[in-house]
Amino acid sequence: MAWPTIDRQSPVTDSDAPPLLSDEVKAKIRSFFERYETRRAALLPALHVVQESLGYISWRAMDEVATVLDIPASEVFDVVTFYTHYWTKPRGKKTIVVCRSITCELMGAGVLLEAFKRHLGVGEGETTPDGAYSLATEECLAQCDHAPCVLINEKKHGRVKPDDVPALLADPDNDKLEVPRSDLYDPVLGEDATTRPRGGERKG
Amino acid sequence: MGDYEPVLLRNVGVEGAATIGVYKKRGGYRALAKALKMTPDEVVEEVKAAALRGRGGAGFPAGVKWGFLPKDRDVTYLCVNGDESEPPTFSNRVLMENDPHQLIEGTIISAYATQSSIAYVYLRVEFHELFHILQRAIDEAYAAGYLGKNILGSGYDLECYIHRGAGAYICGEETGLIESIEGKRGWPRNKPPFPAVEGLFHKPTVVNNVETLCNVPHIIERGAGWFTGIGPPGSSGPKLFCVCGPVNRPGCYEGPMTITVRDLIYGDAYGQGMIGDRKVKAVLPGGISMGILTGDELDMKMDFADPAEYGLLGLGTAAAVVVSEDTDIRVVLRSIAQFFAHESCGQCTQCREGTSWMYKIARRIAAGEGGPGDLEVMYETAGNLGMMPGLSICGLSDGAAFPIRTLIEKFRGELEQHVREAPDEIEQRSPSTVRS
Amino acid sequence: MPKIEIDGIEVECRDGITVLQAALEAGWSVPHYCYHPGLSVVASCRLCLMEMQMPSPKGGGMEWSSKLVPSCQVPVKNGLVVRFASDQVKRNQRRVMEFLLLNHPLDCPVCDQAGECLLQDYSYEFGDPTSRMRDEKHKSPKKDIGPRTLLYSDRCVLCTRCVRFTREITGTHDLCVTHRGSENEIDVFPGKALDNPLQGNVVDLCPVGALLDKDFLFKQRVWFLKRTKSICPGCSTGCAVSVDSNEGVVYRLKPRYNPGVNDWWMCDEGRFGWKYMHDANRITAPVIRRGGVTGTPPWDSVPEIVDARLRAVIEAHGPDKVAVVLSPMMACEEAWLLVRFLRSVASEATLVLGPVPIQGQLQMFPVGSTGDAVRFTIRREKCPNRRGVETIIAETGGPTLSFEVFCEQATAGAFAAAWIVGGYPEPWVTKDFAKAVGQLEFVVAQDLFPNEVTEVATLVLPACGFAQREGSFMNFGGRIQPFDRAIAPPDGAKGDGQYLYELAGFTGLYSGRAVREMMAQEIHLFSMVKEAPPMPVHQH
Ligand SMILES: Cc1cc2nc3c(=O)[nH]c(=O)nc-3n(C[C@H](O)[C@H](O)[C@H](O)COP(=O)(O)O)c2cc1C
Ligand code: SF4
Ligand code: SF4
Ligand code: FES
């Protein structure tokens, strides 16, 4: 056959390494159990907590989440890849998501995306070499009244013009929320709750 | 419509409305107290009498849906559908961001009516700020005794949890949503059984849209008669409309379902006309799934009945995106096709393969490489994946088919020029040329 | 039995099945991928859609609904009226086939499934000949997902049968669906390969050539294969299988539908456990040892030799000095013929059941299930017919001994002659047994491979593998299941049934059925043979 076979028999998780999920993360995950009839139902919240903590969801993380929830790792793999919000590769400290759906497109999202690419020097799905930003696009963010719009981590920015991009990128608080955060999904990090580490940093 | 007194949006713009104190000061949680003095069945009957039709897109009467719950059930769940992912819809966001307690009150009353023990609010994950706001409001409601055990001394218990999605439009479909709460991929289930009989964790479950539930406290407080007095028969009650695109005042507005698409774009209380007085080329008035109107079809009424007269699937989410005359229609075609190809869950053959095929063609046409036959294949493919009920498990494929079918029907002339003539790529326009 | 109407024809159907199953059983050809009678219904391929009459929304009777409904999801109910012979239904079938072939590589010439592929068959029967897609195909990779199985993702139609199998039947959850929409793929978690004891079934289940057996890969085009009904000898469960062979060579085993025993499945141990039959070390011709000289006697002299030597032993030591060690690998018919012959010569001959191989643990699937939830069982008893042989020994009466006691007594010199049947694929002769055999004056050894017994036996007769024989096995639950001969015994050998038949004084060709009929006269139980029913029609 013209293309090679992918090896799925060899493990990719490094089983000798110390556990990836800290006790806090695991405790946080377990705190969701009481909300549902099954442990399995805590999977989406669990993955959010893991992604908050590690920046992305590695094979190893999937495997460990599976253990905490007592479900097969394949089921975690299944779910992680279904949802666009879960990253399976390391990403930057901040992730910029540009809406690419119809209203934003009509209001110039295409040009805006090009501007982000130009200023960051990366393409969609890529991370800047300094690890500061990853760039992605998503379908409608339900902020169409502010089209074209962008998310930087949790923070939404509306009516962003290409000319605004340099200033926006330079602003260290471009991901700072104006509302108090709920720490429901946060692993306990003991830091200022409004700026949390993202990206490939390992905690705990 | 200038004299319409907003009901659902009455707290929008009011300082501190998202906090329980201000909400209560403005009359909040009175309906709850009233409802808890009624029997659950009386609440169901009141909502039935109001003929409150679901605002999530399908327009199914909420009271009737609640009535489908089996009589002899032990556990019931209420799922609040806050997945809101249909472009260009943002009315649920406006409701929750500005007035979270209205939703919580509606949820508690509806949960009481259906005797639910847990209400899960399914929130799309991209609603980050909203999540923090709503979670805080829920915490406040717990602290005030509106949630938890023995609510207001009634003996009724209710837990309310937010369940955040993770980026999948299909989780707005009620059974995709249920699967997603269960920790699975959001693959919709075959129906029957309907969720009312077998839903979340195989228990009887009611799924309602945020806006639907926000209406409930007002129905309880002011009575079904008040509700049916607003708007035409079959489309009663206050309704939120979104309008966006190159209009002067994009936003979410409230009104009766007597307004037309024209009112929505040009009305003073609504969009206030087009930027730079551009002409309207097309409108997708019910979210993109319902189909497209030409600039000559702006008299369509934004109610549950009229859209069918214009070849559309329905009122949908009553969110309109306006396309101006200077937009190449291929942009619209490609954008729609891309959305559905990206969001099809991939279970049903027609939808999985059809949406991605249509996107391939639309992308090629948009790149100026369309050829003879492309429009026909696309038109037919749309027909093969969703113009006939039952072809697939859920409504996404119909939603993918209608805009593409109606767009090709209504803009065939323009499209044919592009597929016949030599390659002509769409010019990328900058936002500054759109908005002054 | 509910009656439904399909395309204007009244059809009586079994209770509790779906319209699709009823239509297939009544002879309709309805394409379907995701439906499998042994798995949950997902109704996602949307190929089996039909039209159905429903109560008119306007009231007043039934009318054809404007909606197509999946026939695999609708249970039969008396009075149901449906149709497949409609333009809408046909059109849907054509379009689904077109959709499925959009991204298919169309590599049938190099595909192992060719000839038994439902994509080929359906597109021929229900599809359109040409593809209208001008755009590039989505290419999916080939994945090495397990020690025995390969996944060609680009041929997959995403019916999810394989995934449901590992979730519902094995409970091992090896397979999953990944990604979304047109990027959906079947996969395993890296490092957690598909290697559960029943994994081979996913290859059978796959309606197309996406999941392939490495063992069978590129070995044989399927249209050359002859299918023979057989019973797996791997354990006492007794799965109904078909032996697929060509020109005397077995290529693979496939499960046959057998409700209550193995349903649609079989385990890998049985599936791949037949290779010993083609082992070059097998005994293929009779051997005789006379005063230190070894020779190959002609087959037709065997009865005479046995008869003469046995009589000599009886004369010298008495009729109670003869024993026969029967093997739980034997067919009931073979055991009966041998016992009948030996008792006719030595009326006091002792009947012994040879060693019953026990190995490992009882394995129940889904993993961790008990009671009614169990869907498949692999038993510890690694032989097919302990119960059958035991029944024959018990019903025949006269002297019998357990194997252990026989060993002790033979070692102590209580016997002078024995007929010893092996037939185990694995070495089976223990030191104690070899020692016991050493005490005997005359030994006939009937076995597959040379061992300590065949080395000292006066007469060695080749035994055959199960696919080379016919007869019946009685499984763990007492069900007597017949099996046919798939391939001929190796050159020089003769089927066990055939020479035992001749030895017992019959002439002509041995037939399991004919012998069973005779047996049934003596042992009534053997009239109750249970053939696995024909597969309820569905593909694969
Ligand atoms: C593809 C698809 C996406 C949907 N998305 C949403 C959504 O985001 N929010 C919503 O309320 N309903 C959505 N629905 C409709 C729901 O299935 C369901 O009808 C609705 O939540 C019921 O609530 P209602 O009766 O109050 O409208 C969607 C339906 C489909 C087919
Ligand atoms: S119609 Fe599309 S989105 Fe809906 S279940 Fe089928 S494949 Fe999934
Ligand atoms: S690999 Fe085969 S059985 Fe599995 S989903 Fe694909 S086509 Fe179906
Ligand atoms: S289209 Fe961009 S937010 Fe809706």
Ligand code: FES
């Ligand atoms: S939908 Fe019925 S067989 Fe697949």
